[in-house]
Amino acid sequence: MTLFYRSAVAAATLICLPLSAEQPALPLWEAGVVGINVNQLAYPGSDQLVRRNFVLPYLVYRGDILRADRDNVGLRAFKTDSLELDVGFAGSLGSSDTDIAVRDGMKNLGTLIEAGPRLRWTLSEDVFGARVRADFPLRAVFDLSNSLNYNGVSFEPGLYADITTAKGTFYALGASAVFGSEKLSDYFYQVSAADVTPNRPLFNAQGGLIALRGSVSVGKRFTPKWRGFGFGRYESTQGAKNADSPLLVERSGWSFGVGVTYIWAESAQKVAY
Numbered sequence: 001m002t003l004f005y006r007s008a009v010a011a012a013t014l015i016c017l018p019l020s021a022e023q024p025a026l027p028l029w030e031a032g033v034v035g036i037n038v039n040q041l042a043y044p045g046s047d048q049l050v051r052r053n054f055v056l057p058y059l060v061y062r063g064d065i066l067r068a069d070r071d072n073v074g075l076r077a078f079k080t081d082s083l084e085l086d087v088g089f090a091g092s093l094g095s096s097d098t099d100i101a102v103r104d105g106m107k108n109l110g111t112l113i114e115a116g117p118r119l120r121w122t123l124s125e126d127v128f129g130a131r132v133r134a135d136f137p138l139r140a141v142f143d144l145s146n147s148l149n150y151n152g153v154s155f156e157p158g159l160y161a162d163i164t165t166a167k168g169t170f171y172a173l174g175a176s177a178v179f180g181s182e183k184l185s186d187y188f189y190q191v192s193a194a195d196v197t198p199n200r201p202l203f204n205a206q207g208g209l210i211a212l213r214g215s216v217s218v219g220k221r222f223t224p225k226w227r228g229f230g231f232g233r234y235e236s237t238q239g240a241k242n243a244d245s246p247l248l249v250e251r252s253g254w255s256f257g258v259g260v261t262y263i264w265a266e267s268a269q270k271v272a273y
Contacts, residue, residue, distance in 0.1 A: 025270035026062060032225075034058040036259035040093060042100045043109060043188045044178065044211040045237045045248030049255070050093055058261055062271050077117075084120040089113065090139070102249055106195050109188075110145030114154065130161040135176075141184055152184030158213075168221035175214050182207035189245035200246045208241025225263050232256040 036054045061068045065076050067086065074088025091113050100109075118137035125131050135158050142148040158176025165171075180188075182205065189205040196202050217231035233255045237248055 025272055027060075027266040028062055028269040028271050030058075030060040030263050030266040032058045032261055032263040032265070034259060034261045036257060038093065038255075038257040040233075040255035040257070041235060041253045044235055045189075045240070045243075045245070045250055046100060046253070047102070047250040048100050052093055058263075082122045084122075085117060086120075087115075087117050088137075089115050091144070102200070102247055105197075108145070110143040112151065113142045113144050113148070114139035115142070116140050116153075127161070130163045132159070132161050134159050141187075150183075151187045152181040152207075154181075154184060154210075155179045156213075170217075170219040172217045173215070175212075177212050178210040180207060180210045185210065185242055189242040189247050191246060203242075203245045203247070205242045205245060210237070210240055210242075212236045212238070227261045227263070228259070229261070230256075230258045 038052045039049045077085040116139035121134045123132045141151045156176050156178045160174040163171040185205040191203040215233040219229040221227050236252045
């Protein structure tokens with residue numbers, strides 16, 4: 001599992017990505033279908049990718065309070081010209097022990113759902129044509145595959161730049177640091193006495209830095225109905241709190257994916273985004 005894609009999540013959608021270009025005014029809502037191919041690290045520090053293909057409902061809603069857009073799904077608490085606070089949800093894929101050789105015989109990593117507040121600070125609307133913002137999401141993490149069992153807390157402060165061209169191509173660049181509570185670190189890196197093998201010694205995980213990240217994504221509107229997108233995320237665990245865990249076997253790695261969206265309906269009402 002690659003921790004915490006904070007992207008648009010529709011009703012039945014686990015992961016959506018930047019799909020539409022920024023415009024002065026956008027439809028209040030859009031509905032359609034999204035097809036995604038995802039290749040993500042099983043977890044930060046894993047040497048194996050989890051590959052999934054999805055065809056899912058796609059929904060964007062840009063209300064003043066309720067919002068489901070390319071960044072988040074949830075409730076906006078307040079918004080000024082530079083600051084925004086919302087309470088939202090995000091998710092990430094799970095994997096079984098057969099996906100990850102180093103975890104053979106251990107408990108599966110489930111599909112995780114995050115929920116909690118995010119503070120967004122817009123630093124500038126125009127830095128060489130880019131909108132620059134800082135995000136501070138604090139999320140509780142729950143295992144959807146295990147009756148929403150609580151698995152700790154994540155915090156991922158990050159700096160992001162969004163650029164949209166006149167031809168409707170969207171680019172996003174980001175850099176962030178992922179921190180986890182001890183319970184969340186245990187979920188990924190703890191080796192209990194029951195899981196010890198000759199090649200997997202006992203390890204007591206601690207809360208702290210999980211990984212540093214760099215990300216890039218691009219989205220293109222080909223027609224009013226069809227849009228394509230792609231993304232890549234580089235992850236480094238150099239200096240991570242649990243770098244000595246036998247489950248942390250790679251110091252860096254990539255996650256990536258591509259997809260296409262078909263918009264079959266949208267509202268006539270337009271709203272400022």
